[in-house]
Structures are given as C-alpha cells and as structure tokens.
Amino acid sequence: MSQHKYLVTGGAGYVGGVVAAHLLEAGHEVTVLDDLSTGFREGVPAGAAFIEGRVQDAARWLDASYDGVLHFAAFSQVGESVADPEKYWTNNVGGTMALLAAMRDAGVAKLVFSSTAATYGEPLSTPITEAAPTAPTSPYGASKLAVDHMISGESTAHGLAAVSLRYFNVAGAYGAHGERHDPESHLIPLVLQVAQGRRESIAVYGDDYPTPDGTCVRDYIHVADLAEAHLLALDAAEPGHHLICNLGNGNGFSVREVVETVRKVTGHPVPETPGPRRAGDPAVLVASARTARERLGWNPSRADLADIVADAWAFARREERDA
Template identity: 85%
Template sequence: MSGKYLVTGGAGYVGSVVAQHLVEAGHEVVVLDNLSTGFREGVPAGAAFVEGDIRDAAKWLDSSYDGVLHFAAFSQVGESVQKPEKYWDNNVGGTMALLGAMREAGVRRLVFSSTAATYGEPEQVPIVETAPTRPTSPYGASKLAVDHMITGEATAHGLGAVSLRYFNVAGAYGQYGERHDPESHLIPLVLQVAQGRREAISVYGDDYPTPDGTCVRDYIHVADLAEAHLLALKAATPGEHLVCNLGNGNGFSVREVVETVRKVTGHPVPEVVAPRRGGDPAVLVASAATAREKLGWNPSRADLEGIVADAWEFAQQRAK
C-alpha cells in the first residue's frame, strides 16, 4: 500500500537515495531540506521539494502524512568537536521541533538516521545494539541524545519509531552518490586521488592492532541501506522504539580499500602515512542480526569491489 512520507534532509547523500527508493515503490514523497549541505538536483524527479528548516516542519506536516524519515543533521565529527553548539542546536534542537510537529499533526511513524558513532570505542566486535554507548564526539552524542528523545516520545505519546545506526555508508545509486564539501569519507577521498584531484591519500596510523596496521571499518552499500529504511517503515510499531545496526558484518582495512580502488580504477593511488587521529577505534564492525530478524533485511551488495565500482562510476559521471 502506498503512503505519503516527509523526508527531511532528502537532498543529501543518503536521504536522496532513500527518497528515490520511496518514489520507485509508489509512495508520495515530500523532501524538506534547507540545502545547507544538500543539493537541489539530489531531490528525485518524482518527489515534491520544500526548501526549509526542520524547525519549521509544523508549517508542512499534517494528518495526511503516514510518516517521517529523518536525515537532516550536521554530520562532521571534526567540526562537531570545534563547534559543539552547532550540533546540539541543529541535531537535537531541530529534532525536538520535528517531534513536536509530528505530535501536533498526529503523524506517528518515524525512521531516524542514527549512527555507529553513538557507541564510541567498542569493548568488543561485532558491535550489538546493547553495547555501551559512549560517544567520543559531540556529533555522536547529539545522535544518541535524539535516540533517547525518541524513546521518550514512543513511551509517552505512542510514537512508532525505528533508529537505524549506520556504519560506513558508501557506493552510489544511479545519479545519487557522495559529494560532501569538504569530503571526509575514505572511499570518495581515495577516488579523488585516483582521478588526480588529490596528490595522495593520508593513512592515519599504520600501527593499529589489525592485520595490516590500519583501521578496519564495516562498509555498507547505500542502496542496501535505503532498502532497510523502507522495511523500517513497515516495522515501526506504535509505542515502541526499535534500534538496529546497519552494516555487513565484514571489516575492511584502510589499505584494503586503497588497494581495491587501485584495482577498480586502474590508476595509481599514492599513500602518505600520518599520525593517528584521536578517537579513531582500531575496528568498527556491526552485528546486523537485529535488522535481519526484526526488519527482514537482507543486504545483497556486501562486496567491497562492487561498492567501490559504483562509487567510481558516480565520480566519473560528476567529472564529465
């Protein structure tokens, strides 16, 4: 059955891919984005677009909506350390306003874009949802605060919500891919080196307790991630807040990513070893058993080479 959904931050990387999946599934989609980090051309052709702030969501939300998918947030870890107030104001304050607008309009279904950054330094891997949450940045703390707010809203007011804690999202879906400014994610940064747009890729630390000494991360294809959101909409149950990790359960090191980019692109990728960055755990790998069990999610694009190939195709399209 088709529905009507508000997608906040739907002009950004993940939001645009999810919005496109909703359109393809026959839903009515309204994208709300202030374009501070998103791009107008990222809004799918089949979706309506409203340029505005989530604090003003009450202007557009009414009882005709079946739910909200909430992506709008600042997400740069380093920036959050320098400007924590920006993250509390937007990520937490903005979401508080959105939840209030949903309550007033009687919209009782929410899928929230959370993050593995809520866990901080893991005690063990793979990471399960019951692991301690000790975020090491204001960004992670702001997302965790929102998770707590959503739990309160579900308990007190009957909201049906699912928080999806992403691990490392990568890849592209058709015309939708990563283009952060400034870019901070590993795969697009390495691809920029392959394109000749950067001289070398910085490898932050090669003395971690991992097989090749570099950090290990769990990469998930953005299309697999999008499919989880549609399943989460169906799974959202009034009065309950479900938290699910989204990852493949496989870890790849920085050097494995670099070597995969060399293989996919056929271009050299020089490396420069730099000091470790504070707060970078050696290994971050998800257990996605909850998403598989509760949502019926079955990611099908776990191959790193395929993820890199899709990201490379998108990068080449943008370079034309």
C-alpha cells in the same frame, strides 16, 4: 506495500536522496524538506515534491495527510562538532524536538531516524551489537544519542512508532545519487579523488594497529542496501515502541584494502602518504546487524567491496563529466 505519503527531512543529501528515490520507486508519494545547507537541489529525486526549509519549521508543512517521517536532517562532521558543538545541539537536537512536536500536533505517528554508530564511541568489543554501551566521543555522536533517547520517551509517552537505524560506514552510489560532501571526509570518495588526479595522495593515519595489515578496519555498507532497510523499517515500526538497529555488512575492510580495491577498480595508481594515528580512532569498528536481519527482514545484497567502489567510481566520473 500499499502507497503512502512520507516526509523526508534532509532528502537533498546523500543518504536521504537515495532513500527518497527508493520510496518513489516503491510507489509512495514523497515530499523532501531540506534547507540545502549541506544538501544539493539536484540530489532531490525526480518525482518528489521539494520544500526548501528548515526542519525546525516542519510544523508549517506537516499535516495529517502524511503517513510518516524519515528524518535525515542533521549535521554530521565529527571534527566540526568538536569545534562548534552548539551548532550540533541546536540543529540535531533542537531540530528534532521541533519535528517531534510537529508530528504530535499533526497526528503523524511513524518515524524512521537516521542514527549513527558514533553513539557507541570506542567499542569494548566487536562486532558491535545494540546492547553495547553508548559512550560517544564527540558532540556529533552525543547529539544523535540524545535524539535516540528523545524518541524513546516520545514512543512511551505518545505512542510513536519509531525505528532508529545506526549506520556504520555508508558508501557507494545509486545512479545519480552519490557522495558530494564539502569538505569530503569519507575514505572511499577521498581515495577516488586521488585516482581522478584531484588529490596527490591518500593519507593513511596509522599503520601499527593490531589488525592484519596494521591499518584501521571499518564496516562498509552500500547506500542502496541502507535505503532498503529504511523501507523495511517503515513496515516494522510498532506504535509505542522504539526499535534500534545497527546497519552494517558485518565484514571489515582495512584502509589498505580499500586503497588496493580502488587501484584495481579504477586502474589508476593511488599513492599513499603515511601519517600518525588520529586520536580516538579505534582499530576495528564492525557491526552486528543481527537485529536488523531478524526484526526488519533485512538482507544486504551488495556487500562486496569492489562493487561498492565501482558504483562510487561511476558516480565520481559522472560528476567529473558534468562539471
């Protein structure tokens, strides 16, 4: 892969930071654009140029010297999006509209977009393919789907080479890059907080689902595997085409399996607190990543849940030591 120059919007966040690190390791020149509203300055990998700014203002910095954009700058809390939908339309949709206009004006014609499985809503069947109906159940999912539609139109009308990657549950860590959401809402870091003694117990919402142990089943993908898919997507992007790929392991792990794996990896007890089902929580969400394998040549190599948890645990202890 020859050296290129890329703009990474939202590159101070969890996934954006890991992707930026992978781009640098591959020999590329990277500029991170992030307003630090949810990201962290220390999340920007060493070697990347950093601009503290809003994606809505990307035209101030984007020029023809860039070979492409990887777009992660979005708000992503489902519950918050229900309570404050205008925040999500303004940033996720409005911000991307401004970014696409800046790319057109600068003549930058390659885009990899951080999309989400939330575009599918509650699936009719699993594993979920890209042909599944899109029926998001939150403004967050709806905003990401709107951007996917926007990118399709941009590709057809203006020749944009674009790939949208629809993530399922991203987890794990990559060296100094891991999850540090505030507030934290993802299962693995929440269970690790219990193991650290920072939280008394983990709430298990529903134990009567039609799954082997009665708890919800989700598809967990290691953040480093996810990052590798983005670099492959840059190579696979074709002018005038918008490719959409699901990213997941294709294997599901239940809430109880995650909790038990954390117990084994950390050696700490993790008390559970039973709770009622949460509205809109499907029993099973598992991806079919066949398109990513066939079109991108992507082969995730870190599918073992214990390895994912171990990397996340190493990052959590590092954060604890540095606090």
